[in-house]
Amino acid sequence: MQDLIDKIDKQKLPRHIAIIMDGNGRWAEEKGEDRLFGHFHGVASVRNIIEGSAELGIEYLTLYAFSTENWDRPQQEVDGLMSLLVDTIRKEISVLNKNNIKLHVIGDMQMLPEFAKEALQEALEMTSQNTGLNLIMALSYSSRWELENAVKNIAFDIEAGKIKASDINQNTLPQYLTTSNFPDPELMIRTSGEYRISNFLLYQLAYAELYFTNTRWPDFRKENLYEAILDFQGRERRFGKTGRQIQATEEPSS
Ligand code: IPE
Ligand code: IPE
Ligand code: MG
DSSP states (O other): HHHHHHHHHHOOOEEEEEEEOOHHHHHHHHHHHHHHHHHHHHHHHHHHHHHHHHHTTTTTTEEEEEEEGGGSHHHHHHHHHHHHHHHHHHHHHHHHHTTTTTOOOOGGGGOHHHHHHHHHHHHHHHHHTTOOEEEEEEEEEOOHHHHHHHHHHHHHHHHHTTEEEEGGOHHHHHSSSSSTTTTOOOEEOOTTOOOOOOSSSSSTTTTTTEEEEEGGGGGGOOHHHHHHHHHTTSSOOOOOOOOOHHHHHHHHHO
């Protein structure tokens, strides 16, 4: 694993990595177990990836843990996931504090059961002074929910005279998104072999590099994260320009 870490250029780390943690259910079913068994084992990966990101010095890590669409899963699975979430948060607060990790949550919190809201609130408060890795949990999150709210709030602010419609520009919408305090992800990872975005950060991923792996989330560990970062570092990010233009700006001036 150390050889992988050594290969990573620490000056060119993505500031923000976003991960769609997928494949818990299939991982469990392939072992003849209940889907919740997969979610339970997925927590070990969450811990490992948070630790790996913090060690590398990644500034922002967003983990897609539960989508607004996931509320439509069988009640038993939803209930199991909520209990797991609360148990994990309670257990991990001290570890987050020990590692100077600040927790954030994005999503439709109103949908969460009361006991989950309380646990989250407590964790947010208890880690609010930390200055290291920003851990952003996307919970009951979807981009369409987020965009609907953003547009509504812009309209309210226009009605209230706080902003003028004619002043809206490309900086306006991002300020109304749940991610207004974070830079856009530069690297988006999805595990378990699905090639889709599933309503995750549609606006914010505009120029993210996408990395897909067949590894199921419960098997995903630091070395898999390092491989994704190395792959990212091997790419040329052109932002609409030509490769030659990009190379010209990267050449050291002499
Ligand atoms: C991701 O794993 C976790 C959540 C969506 C909560 P899944 O539960 O989607 O696992 P698969 O995709 O069915 O294998
Ligand atoms: C996306 O995974 C949401 C999370 C990982 C939390 P899903 O498993 O719900 O996505 P689809 O349904 O396969 O697109
Ligand atoms: Mg899935």
